[in-house]
Amino acid sequence: xxxxxxxxxxxxxxxxxxxxxxxxxxxxxxxxxxxxxxxxxxxxxxxxxxxxxxxxxxxxxxxxxxxxxxxxxxxxxxxxxxxxxxxxxxxxxxxxxxxxxxxxxxxxxxxxxxxxxxxxxxxxxxxxxxxxxxxxxxxxxxxxxxxxxxxxxxxxxxxxxxxxxxxxxxxxxxxxxxxxxxxxxxxxxxxxxxxxxxxxxxxxxxxxxxxxxxxxxxx
Amino acid sequence: xxxxxxxxxxxxxxxxxxxxxxxxxxxxxxxxxxxxxxxxxxxxxxxxxxxxxxxxxxxxxxxxxxxxxxxxxxxxxxxxxxxxxxxxxxxxxxxxxxxxxxxxxxxxxxxxxxxxxxxxxxxxxxxxxxxxxxxxxxxxxxxxxxx
Numbered sequence: 001x002x003x004x005x006x007x008x009x010x011x012x013x014x015x016x017x018x019x020x021x022x023x024x025x026x027x028x029x030x031x032x033x034x035x036x037x038x039x040x041x042x043x044x045x046x047x048x049x050x051x052x053x054x055x056x057x058x059x060x061x062x063x064x065x066x067x068x069x070x071x072x073x074x075x076x077x078x079x080x081x082x083x084x085x086x087x088x089x090x091x092x093x094x095x096x097x098x099x100x101x102x103x104x105x106x107x108x109x110x111x112x113x114x115x116x117x118x119x120x121x122x123x124x125x126x127x128x129x130x131x132x133x134x135x136x137x138x139x140x141x142x143x144x145x146x147x148x149x150x151x152x153x154x155x156x157x158x159x160x161x162x163x164x165x166x167x168x169x170x171x172x173x174x175x176x177x178x179x180x181x182x183x184x185x186x187x188x189x190x191x192x193x194x195x196x197x198x199x200x201x202x203x204x205x206x207x208x209x210x211x212x213x214x215x216x217x218x219x
Numbered sequence: 220x221x222x223x224x225x226x227x228x229x230x231x232x233x234x235x236x237x238x239x240x241x242x243x244x245x246x247x248x249x250x251x252x253x254x255x256x257x258x259x260x261x262x263x264x265x266x267x268x269x270x271x272x273x274x275x276x277x278x279x280x281x282x283x284x285x286x287x288x289x290x291x292x293x294x295x296x297x298x299x300x301x302x303x304x305x306x307x308x309x310x311x312x313x314x315x316x317x318x319x320x321x322x323x324x325x326x327x328x329x330x331x332x333x334x335x336x337x338x339x340x341x342x343x344x345x346x347x348x349x350x351x352x353x354x355x356x357x358x359x360x361x362x363x364x365x366x
Contacts, residue, residue, distance in 0.1 A: 077309040103283035
């Protein structure tokens with residue numbers, strides 16, 4: 001099995017380095033002549049200059065069904081066509097595509113490219129997690145349909161001192177439990193939120209940011 | 220006509236407002252269709268004539284949001300005419316598979332790409348093959364076909 005990396009400069013270089021050091025055979029395909037020269041000097045990878053979404057370029061790779069085929073260009077359309085060609089013409093079983101616009105993920109999967117990685121999405125959620133880590137923890141970070149959030153209330157939170165029923169929370173969210181010292185309260189409308197409370201909030205990820213705004217103020 | 224749709228007014232979305240896209244937009248407008256033209260460069264819309272009565276959408280066709288903005292889901296026909304085969308493939312496939320558009324016509328310069336388009340139910344116009352056929356006809360005297 002060899003590893004074929006289409007496009008993508010820095011990522012391709014570092015991935016190639018990583019897989020070479022693990023003993024795999026690596027092929028790098030890139031349009032950029034200068035980049036190809038550099039890679040060829042630095043790494044033991046086989047370098048091919050050309051557009052990896054073109055059939056005559058892919059032909060030179062002598063692809064085998066079990067090869068790991070990864071499309072990393074900054075253009076979603078090129079990644080899609082490269083993966084589709086690899087799958088349909090050369091029988092690659094599980095081509096992997098990078099998508100830049102996370103919305104395109106669904107399209108790729110409908111076309112039969114099931115292994116899709118969106119760096120935008122990964123970076124986005126990593127950033128959100130690290131930004132809000134102190135006060136907020138997403139207890140179910142992998143779900144796109146529901147967020148279960150653990151939120152700590154401080155004296156600065158606008159919700160502190162307010163009754164649950166008076167909080168202008170979005171419809172698709174609910175405070176499921178309040179942890180106060182060692183007790184768990186399942187809140188009704190009359191319960192007042194106190195400093196030091198830990199709230200467990202269920203919400204649709206789409207309205208998550210307004211939940212934060214209501215409970216914590218501007219974040 | 221294959222898969223013909225009959226109604227009073229067709230809603231047509233055209234991707235790419237170059238020489239071909241703009242001409243199609245102008246013509247479809249005069250035929251009474253409601254037309255939306257999408258291009259990522261604002262200048263390209265200058266190619267639309269006074270006959271054009273539709274709307275323009277400025278945006279990158281490879282972003283799904285642009286397709287939503289152009290209301291591809293409501294389209295009877297989508298014409299994908301940007302100069303890049305890969306872009307055309309992706310947009311045409313999104314229109315067909317994601318938005319379930321009845322008729323999607325796309326341009327592919329590379330004849331190798333035709334099969335992939337048609338496997339997904341997309342109708343393909345290949346300027347290269349059209350030109351080859353035309354030139355063959357002009358050169359009918361070579362090759363010995365009876366004319």
